[in-house]
């Protein structure tokens with residue numbers, strides 16, 4: 001019989017955190033042992049013996065939460081946005097320190113999006129990128145979201161830029177001389193547009209263009225339930241994946 005994985009949720013009172021608490025409660029082989037939110041200290045005592053801490057908080061808090069959870073001996077699954085090369089690098093160094101000399105080292109899995117449709121859309125976009133002269137990303141979200149562009153859109157644009165660079169493509173054609181602010185954010189040379197609209201949850205469209213043709217890849221998360229299979233998979237996987245993993249595509253063997 002496999003052992004039960006004890007889970008603590010950080011940001012437990014939030015939209016995602018509350019949904020994750022319910023999903024963990026309902027999942028076989030997982031036990032919810034702690035619900036923490038703003039104002040709670042993250043340490044061995046508050047994590048209550050959790051094997052895995054799941055962080056859905058805010059960009060300003062997530063990195064500190066990860067370091068605190070690692071210091072408390074927990075693996076970490078992160079869905080919160082706001083990560084960059086520097087913060088991921090600090091987590092990698094922390095993992096190297098705590099895992100030195102251990103075979104069963106701690107793992108951190110950061111995923112900008114746990115929805116299967118979004119992970120597949122990002123994977124397909126990265127594959128398509130080298131074949132098109134133009135590419136732009138449009139992300140559409142509920143208006144309570146605090147960051148823009150979305151973590152998913154940043155991850156998508158970065159992957160498109162990497163694929164274009166590897167294929168030796170030039171910068172995209174764009175004759176804009178005035179009103180550049182209307183062209184969206186520039187993420188590694190890829191334009192990203194952020195829509196905030198009441199009624200939406202989380203959606204992304206990736207547009208590719210060549211002379212005389214267009215490819216549109218679109219994914220829609222209509223409900224936060226769409227993220228739960230990915231979050232639960234990450235919780236089950238992270239306990240046997242020492243070190244830092246970025247992106248659920250690695251767990252799904254799509255990378």
Ligand SMILES: NC(=O)C1=CN([C@@H]2O[C@H](COP(=O)(O)OP(=O)(O)OC[C@H]3O[C@@H](n4cnc5c(N)ncnc54)[C@H](OP(=O)(O)O)[C@@H]3O)[C@@H](O)[C@H]2O)C=CC1
Pocket residue numbers: 010011012013014015016017036037038039040056057058059061065078079080081082111112113114115151227
């Ligand atoms: N990877 C993925 O698949 C997904 C990622 N996300 C990301 O997850 C994050 C959370 O989104 P969402 O649930 O909508 O946001 P919410 O604002 O609904 O929830 C965030 C929660 O975290 C709490 N919080 C703030 N600071 C801390 C802290 N230091 N420690 C613990 N809890 C804290 C907030 O409390 P208070 O309100 O009092 O500040 C709030 O309850 C965002 O970055 C979002 O982009 C969202 C959906 C899917």
Ligand SMILES: O=C(O)C1=N[C@H](C(=O)O)C[C@H](O)C1
Pocket residue numbers: 081112113141145146149150151152153201202203
């Ligand atoms: O804030 C959200 O809602 C979401 N945030 C993540 C992001 O910024 O990419 C994932 C998903 O898009 C929902």
